[in-house]
Amino acid sequence: MMKILVIEDDSDTANYIVKGLTQQGHVVDRAPDGRDGLFLAAGEKYDVLIVDRMLPGLDGLAIVKTIRGAGVKTPILFLTAVDGIDDRVEGLEAGGDDYLVKPFAFAELAARVNALFRRPALAEAGTALCVGELQMDLLRRIVRRGDQVIELQPREFRLLEYLMRHAGQLVTRTMLLEHVWDFHFDPQTTVVETHVSRLRSKLDQKQDDRSLIETVRGAGYRLREAPSLG
């Protein structure tokens, strides 16, 4: 469960976000404009802030700059209606952690909010990642499933690393494109799908009845946290 603040002036969008996140079991506050938002963000402790870029009064960029200036390290997700090419960079430079263009699928928002939530246990993991049977040595760049070493291409390694860091969470196709390939657009070809299926074929073993990487229909992928031991 997370405590989330949504700073959004459009009440339709705000209700949509608040309702969805509440259904997922989070506690959600909403601020309808920049001043209230800044007041709430500075006063209470939140796990994630969701900030619209275009707000009446004080705009999103200014709010985030102010919040960051005050030393608040809460992860921030920007929302915007304008798909500005420089907006993403501007938002990240202002201190935002992620960026989502409206209109968006709720699954996408939820996945990104989950990914933003810093889980202390993982952050401390340092040079090794471990999910179930899967072990990843980040320094020697070796991946093992149980005793078996799995040979991966550099990109497959990054893909698996991202999935392992977000094990058990939904990771969308767009998130993978952005973080694994640094692609900030939507390719026509099924690039992600082909790469995921290659990775799957290397990870999965004959005795598996289910793949380690689950496909969440219409949304993305999820690395199973506790794969069955066969």
Added chain:
Amino acid sequence: MKRRRWADLVRTTSFRLARLYALLFGSSALVVFAVIYWAATSAMSDQLDAGLDAERAALDERYRASGIDGLSSAVAERMAQPAQPFRYSLEDASGRMLVGDFPNTPPPRGGRSDTAIPIGAPGGDVDEHRHLYRALGVALKDGGFFFLAEDAHPLEELREFLLGAFGWGAGATLVLAVLGSMGMSAGVLRRVEAINRASERIMAGELHRRLPTTTGVRSGSGDEFDRLAANLNVMLDRIEVLVQGLRQVSTDIAHDLRTPLGRLRRILESARENALVQPESAVVPVIDQAIEEADGLLNTFGALSRIAQIEAGASRRGFGPVDLSAVLEDVLEVYAPAAEEKDQTLTRQIPAGVAVLGDRALLVQMLANLVENAIQHSSSGAHIEVALRAAGDREGPQVTIGDDGPGIPEAERDKVFRRFYRLDTSRSTAGNGLGLALVAAVVDLHGANIRLSDNPPRGLCVTLIFAEMMTARVAAEQPTGGAHCAGLRGI
């Protein structure tokens, strides 16, 4: 109306210029006249003086030889001669007039006089012919006074002539200046009015109309108005093309978005009917289908607004050195599995460390689109070759992407960069018809050049040439995979 035209004429720049020129020429003519007047009149009075001096010298000789009586008889002799230019007057010491022809007026005293004085004509009435004379008074040794004057009429005539000539000249110049400048202004005004009329029609929507020139619409050999009009015409050509493009885009958008919207509507309509007939039937798959259609539409809109933004040059401030070699390797690595799935071979010739100035994200997307196109539009088993060449002497880096797919007919090669333009042969393949339009926008933003050509024996070759000035250096080759984990935010 007539009145207004006069006012227009007087207000024109050329009229004002002509006025200025008339003033300048008038003043310089005045100076020239003054010089001529002074030179001519002084030359003539010098001549008169010389005549006077010669006459005086001759008479002086007689006086020295035979005294005042001799002088008197000499003067009388001279006065008897017809048409001689001199007038004389001789007085003895007592002031008695011995000989002379200043009948009524006493000759002025005062020694030698260089000034002209009016006196009566010889033998005639004083008032009848007043002539100007140049006079010389000489006091004689024995106390007498001799006065000699020469007719200065030619000098007077010269002065009158010069003044008259200048008067007429000045008048004629003024009239010519006014008429000339009006004519010139009228000519200029006519040209400007013609251009104004044409531009008013263009503003009214007749975009095909062009500004008139004297030597034909495209000629640059005319005067400054022709050159101005020719330049504006070239600009109008460009605007017309752009506006046509805009119209075409609007039409295409309307057409291309209607199809998926229509599909969406059909999906929803049939879902509604199904729900009415069989309330227990599953709605989720239908809703998924509808969402998919809506997402497709949103993607198309996103791509359109992205292209528009790139075309507006909004992103140039994000420019920096981009390692083109690394970007290309990345893109190829991403698409390698997709090519493999179609049994296509993807070969590369990419030297390390080739860099350009640009926006990395946009360059990635552009190259991805080009590689994707090659993969999508070539059949399975095709061969795709990607090559990068470092900057040459005159050109920046060059990227070529060749395939042995169906290629693009020469006539269609310009059109494929338009929004929503799709070859008939590719209608069946996935895509929104915006990929190459985006490529063209990114190419333009980077001041690069893109060329489509045949790739013998068959297929298409896309050549992308960056401008020499966009060549950049990267400090060190960055690793393209592995350790580069900057993308991992929010962990």
